[in-house]
Amino acid sequence: MIMKRFNALVLTFLIPLALGATSLIPSSLGGDSNLRIPITPRMPRTPLVSQVPVSNEEDGEGRVIRRVLRFGQSVAGLLEGGGFSPGEAAEAVVALGGIMDMRRVPAGREFLITQDEAGKPVMVHISVRYDSNAVLRLTQEGWQAEEENIDVYPVPIVVRAEVVSSLYQAAVDSGIPLSVMMQAIDLFSFEVDFQRDIQPGNRIVLLYERILDASGEFLAAGDLLYARLEVNQQRVEAWRHESLDGLVDYYEDSGDSVRKALLKTPVDGARISSGFGMRRHPILGYTALHRGIDFAVPTGTPVKAAGVGTVVQAGWHDQYGWRVKLRHANHYETLYAHFTRIAPGIRPGVPVTQGQIVGYVGSTGMSTGPHCHYEVRYYGRPVNPASLKFPPGHQLEGDDERLLTLEIQALKSEFDLD
Template sequence: MNSAGSVRKRGGSFFAGAGATGTGKRGNSRRPSKRGLALRYLAVAALFIFSLGIFFITSRDAVSSKKEEPLILADAVDSPGAAASVSAESGLQAPSPSPSLSTVEFKVKGNDSFYTILDGLDVPPEQIVRMARIAGGVYNLGKVKVGDRLSVTRLGNEIERIEYRFSDIEGMRLERDSDASGGYSAELFEIPYVIEQRLVHGVIDSSLYEAGRRAGASPGIIMELSDIFAWDVDFSTDIRKGDTFSVLYEIATVDGRAIDAGKVLAAEVVNNGKKHAAIFFNESGGGSGYYNLQGKSLRRTLLRSPLRYRRISSYFSKRRYHPIKKRYRPHHGIDYAAPTGTPIETSGDGRVTFAGWKRGYGNYIVVKHNSIYTTAYGHLSRIKKGIRKGRKVKQGQVIGYVGSTGLSTGPHLHYEVKQRGRHVNPLALKSAPRRSLNKAELQTFSALRRDLMALLSRSDTLLAMNEKGKRKKGI
């Protein structure tokens, strides 16, 4: 075995160079000079110093980057993209955004129901049933109507509030309880509205209805005006071209939109040159009604006519030619031509003494009002269900419908009035007022009459506005 192999086997020296003789004798190895050792030590020292510099620079950058991390995270609150980037690089999980409130509004359509609307929002069926049951304590949500409005407010996926408006000024609210029970409470609420007083003037050319609509009055106010003066003016037969009317009434508005006409406060009609006035007055006994300028009730024992929509086809006469029997005979009543099925109202309070078939009169009803007046209604297509002998009826109550039964040439109502057992002309009848104000009431009424009649003479269409909330009585 040679000496070189022996040196490798024993490990040799780090500084052993290629100049060894390879003879295997240690004493013959070549030692480096002093200058060479100095250079080698200098090189090692330089390498050490360089390594320390690299370590120092690297450590400083690491510390610097750690100090800047909070600033980047702070920015991430406002920048979701930055938060995701920092989270991915640093290994931190960004906080999830808090749920927000959102409201969805629905206008109920033909096939909609409370269940189908909420089912479309992915509300669990058992929760829909539970909420409907809770709401049922104040309102039946099975009665949602086409055109009504329903709104659903959610916090994330949880329903916080449901509001259902079942009229222009009323609604139902279902709201999550403030505690942690997860339950709901239901209540009715009133939508804020404003009561205005409006004044309308009109000139009648053909009918009260057409003139009223042209003047801006609602159909309900026109019918109310007709009812108020029903004992003094027959707006189907008494009206003359050029007659005038004025009406002061209340109207409810929501956000400036008219939603409901209230009561008539005062009105005046000039018919064939004669003035008729009506003042709404709250009576001392708790009742209310319309009174003329003298403080007498406009309500009479009997209405002028038992029909709202009609024309007179045959008047009261001692000698009228009968179109079927072809001879002259008395006609002890008024015939009002009207479409089949037109409602017939009883002329006054009373009790039914006959309801059934009576020869030439066909379906026939007789009502006894008091010891003085009795009225009769003939040729009805049918008698209203529940109207029978002995039944009490109220003035204006529907008792039957126009027809052409018995001896009749077409649909009409034969109307008769008896006064103390004798036939009288219904159009000439002047029944007594139902009530007159007492002395104490007249003092209050006089001041009210003065104020309202002054308002009726004005030309304003909007006279006053009340605060939002409950309706006020009177003005």
């Protein structure tokens, strides 16, 4: 799989600008824009079926009529309008059910009905996805359906944009599909605080695939292959890599994954003294949700930030004692409580790196002895740190690391990414 992509980069060639990719490039960035648009030979997995010709011409082989599913209309009703008998329409709907969810065919879906010379329907093409059709055919055994893949071309393109007001606006202005921009933001949110750090003049470079059909029509945004954000004199980068065992993720040059997991244990050498879940509160006496995990460790043990983030609270709380709360990427927060003291420099608004010391274990607030109370919140709700589901941060090794290096070299030279 990897070598396929790698070869694809080497075997690129130019296609005419008539494909419309020019419109992606904001004219204000003209000189800086990278307009080389290679076609990769990465083809659909199954034999190709070309587009259905739409024609109302009588050409001796029947004609194709176009029907669009109206709101509230059934597929059977549409087919009957296209010349099916009620019995045939019912049979066709059953056949289609093996390919499409017939209860959820959205209004607006297009049906191309091929009729024979006598005006009797013999074939129907229905768009299922941008790269596949469902095809109904009249056979000896009645109406039968199968799925056909459309010939699609992933075409990588580089777009460089400057932030004028917001990343959202930068995407709109430079024609970057919003889904691609959102993916880049999601990746960089491990390094960049988007609420605080993004300023006018920041630059973003995205290399992504546009999925085109054989006539150059844009069908969908494909994979994001590379993303770079220049913010605060800092450059953050993410390279897509599919590992030899098939896992797709994004990496820095070094082979470290861009996604950084939160630490499940923010203190070294700790023993869990109280887990996450319902328990009888040791001081208050009643049963309540224990919103975090308690790690029994001696007073003064340093407590580490579980991930890159920003301090949102650092101070006294009647129950938590001296406590620190951090905000992380993707709506995660972590909270550390009962410190004997907060680490120097830790105050609201300050950025922290993963592993940075935020405080020292104590027994302040409502506590029966020295321990670190560690909470993870997702969208403000406590979750069990021991069962965090997001992918762990990891580093590529061996062949995967070497392949990543080759892929980066190829992309850099192909798309002038330095």
